[in-house]
Amino acid sequence: MYDHCIIGGGIVGLAVAMALQERTPGARIVVLEKEPELARHQTGRNSGVIHAGIYYAPDSLKAKLCREGAAATKRFCTDNRIPFETCGKLLVATNDAETERMDALEGRARQNGIDYTRLTSARLRTAEPGIAGLGALLVHSTGIVDYAVVCRAMAQKIEARGGEIRRGVAVTAIHEQEKSVRIESPSGCVDAGKLVACAGLQSDRIALMAGLKINHRIVPFRGEYYALPASKAKVTQRLIYPIPNPDLPFLGIHLTRTIDGGMTVGPNAVLGFAREGYAKGSFAIADVGSMATFPGFWKMARRNWRSAISEFANSASRARYLKECRKYCPALTIDDLQRPQAGIRAQAVMADGSLVHDFLFKQTERMLHVCNAPSPAATSAIPIGRMIVDRLLEGIRATNVSPTLQGVEA
Template structure:
């Protein structure tokens, strides 16, 4: 019998387990993960950015937890000798029409008490010599790290401090009894007093399996990346982002210097026909029909049809993808880019046709479910873990 059983071995699930063990060292705690390795999906396909929280509404969970989480993450990396770099980033306006949006974003950054500065084109050239922009926000509290390394370090601490991690263990059924929850898995059956759902791309299905009706569904969006050839790495010194469209939930294609020296370009964002569909050819009938039969999807699709077509064009045409990148670095050419690994974002969509903008955490007396934790969840993961600890009951012995 476990005091706490966590479903999902990504960075959010591992951070939650880590926080619980720190708070309740005598508790019996386990993480179960359906894959044979930890951090296999969203964590393992993450861009590696340590986000500042600049984009998020002041007072929201994303704004608060990304800032707190970034501080906790850096401290954890220092303790466990995980390489990271607070390289900073620039958010660049390339057209006059973008300046009001840039100014609004700058105001939000100040409201979130972030260390930012508005810079002109000359100052931008000093930071990013190859970038083009008429004005930009310089965000100092942004960095890079390999989140899979963080997840591995979390798992090491969990095991050392007595926590259990069960791999290749897929949840098949959940039965709630009078004094325990029974979780029937492919490998074995577990019993727990309290259940924590950090299942990412499958979190809505885990919630439904327990009988919850949270009024949302996960819609998977594939993010497709290129990376610069080694001889073109010098074109990007830090992180270079466009001004995001406030009516579209994605940040637009951008340049990210990785901790290993590679430079990624992207991602675009297109509907995936499989929840774990990293390739264009990936298809799962159940995943596909769930989205197609969900009326809320068609509502959001109609609202974003223009941006949606642009994303699909970038997906199918390298030339169109490159044109988007050339807005930020004009000298980029098609030959400078090679395909890189893609990722899939688990985005919650409510039944009234709205993409959930903030982290979504739903609880009942015996369980808690993290139902929307896309970017910046990796940055915020340790703070999310602390927040979950604060919301659940103490172990009973």
């Protein structure tokens, strides 16, 4: 009999386990991960950026968690000798419309207390000779790290404190009882006083398995990106992002340095036909069926068909993809787009077709399901874990988004 069981060995699930050990020393804790290794999906396939929080609404929980999370992540890396670098990020405006949006973003940076510098076109060329634009915001505190390495260090800490992590355990059934929760798998049953589910791409299925009524489904979006050759790995010393379009849910194609000295370009955001299919053309009939039978998916598709066509075109044509990159990095050529790779984002979509950009929890007497943990969940994982534990131990009942989390921008 365990005190707490956590489903999901990504960074949020492991952060919850660490927070539980901090709050309840001596408690028996077990983490169940269906893969043979931790961080195999969203955590291990993201861009590895430690975000500063410039995009988020001032005074919002998202902005607060991002700032706290960036500091906590860097502290954790320092304490555990994990390589990271605070290289900074440039948000580059390449036309008049983006310059106007940059003005609004600068105001948000001031309100959020973000350390930044506004660069003119000339100062941008001086700072980054390979980057072109009408101007830019330089966010000084943005960093890079390998979150899979962070997860392995978290796991070592959890196990050193007496926690148990079971890999290769796929949950097949969940039964909430009066005094415990029974979690079934092919390798046997686990009984725990309370359950926290941080299942990412499978979070809706785990919630349904537990008998919860939900009015959303997970829709997978593929983020496709390319690795640049070694000759272009130093094309910039910082991360290069476009000015985001507030009408779109994703940040656009960007240049990202990696902690191992490489450089990637991307991602785009195309509808995926397999939640865990990373090869191009992956198709899983169960995942497609889940979308096709969910009315909210079709409502979302009708609202976003124009951007969907554009993203699919970028996916199909490297020339179109390159055109997006060359807006701010004209030195890139078609031959520079090498070794295509992909990550998949778990996007919660409501029955009315709206995309969920906030945290989404479902909670009962003995279970808390994290149905949506929006970007930048990896950056913010440590304070998110503490927030989840607060909710769990306080026994707050919540059937949808917490009132304190509503209205937070993506």
